[in-house]
Amino acid sequence: MILTVTPNPSLDRTYEVPSLDRGAVLRATGDRVDPGGKGVNVSRAVAAAGALTTAVLPLGGYPGALIAELLGAQGVDVTAVTIVGQTRSNISIVEPDGTLTKINAPGPELTAEESALLLETVRTAAGGPSWIAACGSLPRGLPPEWYADLVARARGAGARVALDTSGPALTAALPAGPDLVKPNASELAQAVGRPLTTLGEAVRAAQELRSRGAGAVLASLGADGQLLVSAEGTFHGTAPVTAVRSDVGAGDASLAGFLITGGTGPKALASALAHGAAAVQLPGSAMPTPADLRPETVRITENPPPDQPLSTRALY
Structure with missing residues (x-):
């Protein structure tokens, strides 16, 4: 069972x-x-x-109630922390070539009491799931160190933690020792403070995050596939995409594929690639089912060539 934590959820409308x-x-x-x-x-x-899976998230107002209803209909168990503010609504506009324009609302401001209750809810549940995935931006009211506190509490309760965030929240959480971090190419570059133009530079950046506390790094490199750097080695993989329909949530589908296949090694990387490639070919933020996956098209390489250039075209 995989427990997820989303401090700043949203109701997403895609056109x-x-x-x-x-x-x-x-x-x-x-x-x-x-x-x-x-x-x-x-x-x-x-x-x-x-x-x-169980989703832990702060919910408020009509959008929050609708999120809980929609998740329940999709087979997701919801553990809601009720907040005074109203959960945000986001808008995505997708063009035929896959170009995505997003309008993300800032979301409500959580009180100190709501923040503490959210952390305690995660700590209480941390003993059961195989993984805790803490993901996304932090809402107003939560400091950058909030994820570091969550990682420390969850690991203290014996849980493995995957962290998917960026900026100060990511760098502040690294010393707490998340078992896995999942940046995309730009987030990885931001975390190390330098541009990444080759696969070798991305590998070195991932190794730097490991030296700062991350157990493993699963990096989405957009059109260049994904990179896994862990104690087991360095692996790079690709999966073909025939037509991009929407990349909303594709990186999240990729992380799910990685975790449900054990969360370690090239087999999990292959699952991540298959899930991400399937997701970008679906409308809106639809999540792939097993029927959508094409695992036979995934290619994995150990110790990839360091001089391979990275493109600037992103898929997710």
């Missing part, structure tokens, strides 16, 4: 449009409403794969 014309009246060719937030999406992907 597909023929083109994005500023100042025009746009007529959508498709639309959907999904529960959102990185940890929420991980839980949705875990449930779509047929595994057990």
Whole structure:
């Protein structure tokens, strides 16, 4: 069972449009409403794969109630921390070539009491799941060190923790020793303070995060696949994508695929790649089911060539 923590969940509305014309009246060719937030999406992907998952998240107002209802319908058990503020709503606009425009609301400001209750809820549940995935941005009211506190409490209770966040929240959490961190290429570059132009530079950046406390690094490199650097070695993998429909939640689907396959080694990396590639070919933030996966197309290389250039085109 995988428990996810999403401090800043959202209700996500996705519209597909023929083109994005500023100042025009746009007529959508498709639309959907999904529960959102990185940890929420991980839980949705875990449930779509047929595994057990619980989502811990602060919820408030009508959007919060609808998120809980939608997650329950998708087979996700919800442990809600009721807050005074209203859960945010986000908007995504997707064009036919996969270009995504997102409008993310800031979300409510959590009180000190709500923050403490969220941490305690995670600590109480930490003894049961095989992994805890703590994901996403921090809402107003939570300091950058909040994830470090969560990691320390969860690991103290015997849980393995995967962390998917960025910026000061990521760097502050590294000394607490998360078992896995999952940055994308730009987040990895930001964490080490330098641009990454080759696969070798990405490997060295991942090794630096490990030296600062992370047990393993699973880095999404967009069109260049994914990189896993851990005590077991360095592995790079790719999975072909025929057409990008939406990359919303694809990185979260990838993390889910990694964790449900044990959360370690090339086999888990292959699952992550298959889930991520399937997700970008689905509408909105739809999560892939086993029928959507094409594991036979995944390619994994150990100790990849360090001089391989990284492209600037991102998928997730």
